Amino acid sequence: MVIIHKQKAIDKMTESENKSIEISKGINGLEKVILRETRGSSAEVYLYGAHVTSWKNEQGEELLFVSSKAIFNPPKPIRGGIPICFPQFSNLGSLEAHGFARNRVWTIDNDPPPFPPNVANGVFVDLLLKPTEEDLKIWPHNFEYRLRVTLGPGGDLMLTSRIRNTNTDGKPFTFTFAYHTYFSVSDISEVRVEGLETFDYLDNLKNRERYTEQGDAITFETEVDKIYLSTPAKIAILDHEKKRTFVVRKDGLPDAAS
Ligand SMILES: O=P(O)(O)OC[C@H]1O[C@@H](O)[C@H](O)[C@@H](O)[C@@H]1O
Structure with missing residues (x-):
């Protein structure tokens, strides 16, 4: 059975037996994508920050830590889960700590460039971040950051980042980047x-x-x-x-x- 509770323009997303992708409103009305796998595992990704805030195993146990004091209130970053630190990790540069990707609203990418055929299967969502005019004032580099969040059939969580330099003059840039995962222990x-x-x-x-x-x-x-x-x-x-x-x-x- 395919369970798609609310479907928006995500035609290209995978769906098969008991797998599902749901888009719904999370805390403070922020949009989130919920991935569910055949044997009961799940993951939740907020478009705000492309931030994974929940990852549950087949028994429904939460594997990530999100602080009870976490503020889901842009422009504050979400404290816990998996913040994406880009284009700067920590204070290793002139930007705010951990860069700005974690406090921007990403979009769902319905037409991502193909992955090699051996990439793990599962249920996934592709997210995309491009700089705004304001971003370019603080970090003058055109880029496309694509993040695929995949929940594997066995409940494994996989994050794949593809960052592309889209500067029209081909000028190179450097960046630092991290998945700042908070595991629940x-x-x-x-x-x-x-x-x-x-x-x-x-x-x-x-x-x-x-x-x-x-x-x-x-x-x-x-x-x-x-x-x-x-x-x-x-x-x-x-x-x-x-x-x-x-x-x-x-x-x-x-x-x-x-
Ligand atoms: O508080 P933030 O900006 O989410 O950063 C989380 C942590 O990021 C780490 O990189 C720092 O070393 C920690 O000191 C900090 O607590």
């Missing part, structure tokens, strides 16, 4: 991160001085705010209390923050 003392040991990091709590991580898996006893450099493609977050492990796989994104 139990007591932080029950959490362990594997895959970052022995890597170098910049400690945000110590003026971004560079250190090398020692020992075994990372545990949390006090506040931690670090940027790990040139990290491996696979990092695991183990939550002993919830008996749940997140496996983060990445490609083309060298660094990781915790």
Whole structure:
């Protein structure tokens, strides 16, 4: 059965047995897209910020953290979920922290350029951000940022970013970018991160001085705010209390923050 509760101009979106894409009004009337997969997993993406605010497994358990104090009120960014930091990560440039993509309203892209045929299947939505005249005043580079959010048949969540330089004069630009994911975990003392040991990091709590991580898996006893450099493609977050492990796989994104 195909469940499409409200369909707008999204003809090209995938639908098949029990998969669905729904567009509805979220908090404060902001538009969101809800993806549902065959076995019961789901994800919600706000067009404001192309921000994933919910990701639930087949049992309906929420896997992302969104603060109860999160403000869904533009131009404030949403605190929690998966903020998209672009064209600047953190304060590494002249823009506001984490750039402006997280507080712009993206559009649904009904005609995205094709992906290679081996890209994972699932239910997905394509979102698009282009700079406005006002954006060009603070960051004078024409771009098209396409984000595909895919919920796989097994409940995996995949974000794919395609950023294109559309400057008419072909002038290059540089940018920094991050998925700033807030995972939902139990007591932080029950959490362990594997895959970052022995890597170098910049400690945000110590003026971004560079250190090398020692020992075994990372545990949390006090506040931690670090940027790990040139990290491996696979990092695991183990939550002993919830008996749940997140496996983060990445490609083309060298660094990781915790
Ligand atoms: O508060 P913001 O702008 O959403 O940023 C979230 C976090 O972003 C991280 O990159 C910073 O190191 C943290 O200090 C900060 O809390």
